[in-house]
Amino acid sequence: MEPTVVDNPSAGRFEIMVDGQVAGFAEYRRRNGTISFTHTLIESNFEGRDLGSKLARGALDAVREEGSGVLPFCPFIRGYIQRHPDYLDLVPTDQRARFELAPASAEPDIS
Secondary structure: OOOEEEEEOOOOEEEEEEOOEEEEEEEEEEEOOEEEEEEEEEOHHHOOOOHHHHHHHHHHHHHHHHOOEEEEOOHHHHHHHHHOHHHHHHOOHHHOHHHOOOOOOOOOOOO
């Protein structure tokens, strides 16, 4: 069975499910149209299956779909965004330096 990512708002986290079991989660706090990711964990018996990346991608895709911004306090989520710059637009422009995220690509200065 393919892993699925679900939002569990009552627990304040996105969960990745494998065969009906919670294999890991990305905890968050919602406030003023942004989601602050604080901690990500994959259970030890599920490690080595690329579930962390699938969880990050699923959570970030869900955030994009709902139109919220992301504050990546969690180092794993922040690292995922650094490796996948197509998610950088989810982090408000004025917050990117705070998380040491590169600004959106700018036109090169050729003057």
